[in-house]
Amino acid sequence: MSTLTGADLTAICTDLHAHPELAFAEHRTAGIVADRLGGWGYAVHRGIGGTGVVGVLANGDGPTVLLRADMDGLPVTERTGLPYASQETGTMHACGHDVHVTCLLGAAADLAARRGEWSGTLQVLFQPAEEVGAGARAMVEDGLYERVGTPDVVLGQHVMPFPVGTVNLTPGPAMAAADSLRVTLHGRGGHGSSPESTVDPVLLAAAVVQRLQGVVSREVGIAEKAVVTVGSIRAGTQANIIPDRAELLVNVRTFDEGVRERVLAAVHRIVDAEAVASGAPRPPEYEQIAGFGVLVNDPEASHRTGAALGDVLTAHDDAIRRAGGAPAVVAMPPIAGSEDVGELAAAAGAPLVYWHVGGADPALFAGVDPASLAGMGSLPAGVAPNHSPEFAPVLDPTLDLGVALLVGAATAWLD
């Protein structure tokens, strides 16, 4: 039994990158994962919450540690120009889940190979459908912990466009709540030359979008934080036909439950009222298409894990410096991105520690103190953020480092 080499990791990651799969459709990815885990002696549980996979390595007495990666890609058309770019039109690993899966496989191999050095139970969990905020819940509701046992701590990581060598671990509230809504606005269709016989849903949708800007600009205080994004607006197909409906996809990010409720109420209030202003024949319809709570890192567990992460960086100082970076564990302010990993911890009643690992070329951050980065909003020019069609972590030494961080964090908890 042997660990994965750097070349192995690169091969796995580029293959996953070339074949991204959308939420709950990660069949190929899950197959690869299950095959590998089985080969290393893990008890493999497949099909939890759809395409979820958990490998369990019971290795004597001691605590149970869950390491988690997410597997799904995004409906984004890749524009990186990489040799291993997506071969699936319109789908891309634009959020780095390929890196997550690869690193967790590397850690699983390493910890299995070195099982003589630790005692306890290791769970490596490959989750579907993180992007839609549904995969963690699906696994939990599908009997996850009844099937694999309940962990004592939940650990995980996300690759970010921070410089290689930078690890961000924010104790307490660390990532945003996110709610996504599909809003259907009803008008009355007709010929474009006779608007007076219609209720124009295009104008209604435009008025809603403009009015929604006021939620953040007028209804959220400066000591609060919120983002309301209309990521999609769609109505009609012809210039001269007034359609009978419009559809908006709205995303709301908040960092506090009270603000979350207030902002969501304001969105509904505005959408409903604008429909009345247009004389809409029917009220708008709402469908919740994703919902993430605030990700909260357990402060004490963060302290313990963060020390281990710092040791890993120190041990990799040479590789980080060769890549142009500098080792640093920082604690940025809460980041606007969202994660559903917290649901795995909450369902287990276990503390959560979730950190961000830099995967960007440090040369792009010349003169920038990593500790001053405040999430994706303050990236230097030329650094593609997550979800961008140009998002492309540098694989070396990010993969090696990602494996080592997971191993280091796990062994901080295993006896």
Next chain:
Amino acid sequence: MSTLTGADLTAICTDLHAHPELAFAEHRTAGIVADRLGGWGYAVHRGIGGTGVVGVLANGDGPTVLLRADMDGLPVTERTGLPYASQETGTMHACGHDVHVTCLLGAAADLAARRGEWSGTLQVLFQPAEEVGAGARAMVEDGLYERVGTPDVVLGQHVMPFPVGTVNLTPGPAMAAADSLRVTLHGRGGHGSSPESTVDPVLLAAAVVQRLQGVVSREVGIAEKAVVTVGSIRAGTQANIIPDRAELLVNVRTFDEGVRERVLAAVHRIVDAEAVASGAPRPPEYEQIAGFGVLVNDPEASHRTGAALGDVLTAHDDAIRRAGGAPAVVAMPPIAGSEDVGELAAAAGAPLVYWHVGGADPALFAGVDPASLAGMGSLPAGVAPNHSPEFAPVLDPTLDLGVALLVGAATAWLD
């Protein structure tokens, strides 16, 4: 040789209705037309301007009269529930071109059968792609009149949601100029949680739509007439991804060349300025996707043709009354719909006479004076306008009447 019976006409029309074809793709329709015309002794010219068909019947000395029908359907999903509803998903004869083709076939058969009664040359022209304002021009530019000879008058008709028995013939400006634009607005994409690193094209598009309302409300006088419709707005696919562009389809209707230029200039001015207001990385792009001039009926030729149309109505008084209607030739104010038939007349240097023939159930118009109708904007409740997914002319006696009107108009010009 015989004329088509009412049952024949209904069979043709319901078959065409069930198999609509989009602009420039009217292959099946053109084939049916060509087969029929050939069988009646017409010299058949196919493939003019793509799928256009012209049948020519040279019948001794005398003037050349062109009767025109348009063949294309619309990208509308039918909701009539008719037994002969469209079998082509997303495509529908929602503007009555199936009726136009059927009536012109009926007239062609009738005039061929009765060729002993008139002298001159008859051209029956089946045009593609009227809905996109491109078919007439395509036929002319493809050498139409070099191939079939130049007519002395161009005649045609359109079925409308007016009561059966009503014919509208407006001398002078009768239908609107229409310009359709595809506008691409450029933003800068990114993650929905970090709008500050993006230029949000959804907000830009919304601001454009709201601002465009001011063109008609503030820049067009009450003695002028204009309609600016944004029939489609499309941007993004995900709630939490800010896209990098938005697309609008804009339709502009006017009745005067000066107003047309002023309104189009205002649209460009507003779109360009809103892109600047958003800090767009690139100026908007414009593509003209359809353009119709004002349809102008020749007053003298209208007078002559209108008399013949009145005679036809009188002759069909019984059938009209049975259907609940009353015969009437009216002259409504200009209608906001558009037509490219005028390009056929202009290219020939011939007068144009184009009328609207009612195809709706008169019972829906109880208490309404047909002469008071002013286009589709003043339809009674329950009457589906052209381009509606519920547009459905009553076939009996509309088809018979449509045939007779074309025959009557043609014989008013043939010796």
Next chain:
Amino acid sequence: MSTLTGADLTAICTDLHAHPELAFAEHRTAGIVADRLGGWGYAVHRGIGGTGVVGVLANGDGPTVLLRADMDGLPVTERTGLPYASQETGTMHACGHDVHVTCLLGAAADLAARRGEWSGTLQVLFQPAEEVGAGARAMVEDGLYERVGTPDVVLGQHVMPFPVGTVNLTPGPAMAAADSLRVTLHGRGGHGSSPESTVDPVLLAAAVVQRLQGVVSREVGIAEKAVVTVGSIRAGTQANIIPDRAELLVNVRTFDEGVRERVLAAVHRIVDAEAVASGAPRPPEYEQIAGFGVLVNDPEASHRTGAALGDVLTAHDDAIRRAGGAPAVVAMPPIAGSEDVGELAAAAGAPLVYWHVGGADPALFAGVDPASLAGMGSLPAGVAPNHSPEFAPVLDPTLDLGVALLVGAATAWLD
């Protein structure tokens, strides 16, 4: 007893122009009028409907003819630079009521001097508060016809920025209905740094204004006519204090009672819904500050009067030509301006004839056919419209002509 000379008329008019008075405050003007009328033998009735004045000249058997002028100025700051410009800061005869009063005084003098030439009763009525649409109603409700008798016909004229020599008399609907509303929008005030503790009425007001554009652009057909103008928006006094209310003054013009009701309903619907969209603490409040019905000229009476007006123009051909104009009685399409003179006719049950008399320098209209003018919307550059701070009719020969037209129209009805 003698008529007024051209110099007399000019002196009266420039004096009135220099001392404009706002609606219902026309005390000085009414005094001048009453003094003059008394001197010419009219029975003078003062204080009808506030500041209204009627002079009655009973001159034997025959019909009763009412000639009407309006007296009030506007809250406009004059910018004509005329030597006789307004001496009242912020008030101006920007609508020509000084000309109206002068011409009616001239006609009153002339008809009194020539009383041997006609038989019947002449009423010369000087109305207050036309600009706010309240003066005619105030006179009627104050017992006008009980006090002075009921006329058989109501005649009047308005000076317009059409070329000298042009008279516009439109039988039927000739001028718009106009409704003016004061809308108070309620928010919740507070410090500009804490918008989240407020309901911002400035944003609410802005959203209302943008949304109101959609009434004309989307809810009024091209065969209809409507104008919705927000002439005033006012909220707050400080940059950093969010006020607790905003006020809009909204003006609605229509030419049909059905359209009028529809548009007013749409205005209310939009304003109410936008207040809800903002989470306003109280619904908006509405105050009707002016209301004019459609002015409808009696067709038959227009025919009779128009002939007389044509005769007057012909008789003044030389003077008109010297001024660079040409005599013409035209019938323009309905004009968007409004008038309350119709209420005087309606209350009397008498036909109304109301015409527009050109008062602008014909040189400014080079190459323009007066018959093609369609109200103030199509004025050549350099011609100041009514209500402009630069509105300035040329007094010679407008005053002479205005007198003669009133005299000619009156004598067409008097025996």
Next chain:
Amino acid sequence: MSTLTGADLTAICTDLHAHPELAFAEHRTAGIVADRLGGWGYAVHRGIGGTGVVGVLANGDGPTVLLRADMDGLPVTERTGLPYASQETGTMHACGHDVHVTCLLGAAADLAARRGEWSGTLQVLFQPAEEVGAGARAMVEDGLYERVGTPDVVLGQHVMPFPVGTVNLTPGPAMAAADSLRVTLHGRGGHGSSPESTVDPVLLAAAVVQRLQGVVSREVGIAEKAVVTVGSIRAGTQANIIPDRAELLVNVRTFDEGVRERVLAAVHRIVDAEAVASGAPRPPEYEQIAGFGVLVNDPEASHRTGAALGDVLTAHDDAIRRAGGAPAVVAMPPIAGSEDVGELAAAAGAPLVYWHVGGADPALFAGVDPASLAGMGSLPAGVAPNHSPEFAPVLDPTLDLGVALLVGAATAWLD
């Protein structure tokens, strides 16, 4: 020589409250201040920066300490219903500067009376025009420190709607930068019935206001803080006259110089582009009417002063408890309000310590931890914020406490 009693303080404060004076017009207030200071032996410097007053008490060797109060009221119409409410229509001490002046007078009296207990130089500075961000600069530019000497530390306080007993002292950035602009938008006026001959500045202004919402909602990140408020919008006076200009008063709050520049640039970009979108005849005009930098408390000096403030609260524990409060020195997040006191410190090259003292009835904050308050945005219902027409600090024990805090802070620095 004696200190002021509680009754004296109340008498001074209610008198000042009843007679508020606007920025740079604080003549009566300055007179009262100068009279009092002179009576207590201060060298009085009047007329610095217009109406500014400084009293200097040189009392042996030692450091120079500057205590500062601001004197100006606001253009707000009082609605407190207090017996000592403003007697000046439209002007009000709605920001508590009456309290500031009173407390500084009390401290000046007390420190003069107890001059045997300390050594050094005391400067008590009464500043004009804080509300418009101009008074501090005016005093500095008028030779303040050349005239009275340069202090070693600048101290001051502001009464806030926090519970009595709470003092907020935030080291580092503590209050926002604030920029206020007057924006004049040019249109072209005309009659409300002919918008097509105008450029409507009301619609332009509305579009600007709506578009400005996007600055905060789309161009400012969640880790940044900014507020853009349009506190006033004004255009037109009549419903049926389209005016030729509109005026906006815009207030921008930021907490970082880079964000400040970015937001101000966005405001200009949007306003300029919207004028182009409207076809405005001239570009907008901008006038800077107020500008405040970020207020930054010196951390070390804050530590030293904060300890003294805590001692004062402890010494007044009984009075605070009687009022229903509890003594607490807290450090809230930065507050969105602005202050120009920092310019006095910057010009002196001296550290600044500026704290907020609670003046609201603690009963209104039942169940609220003062430390959790984050400025005026999180006030409980019923607590009127600064600048509200209902702002009304409770005078007892706020005045006594305010005096004691100033005395305590000063003696922490005086030998």
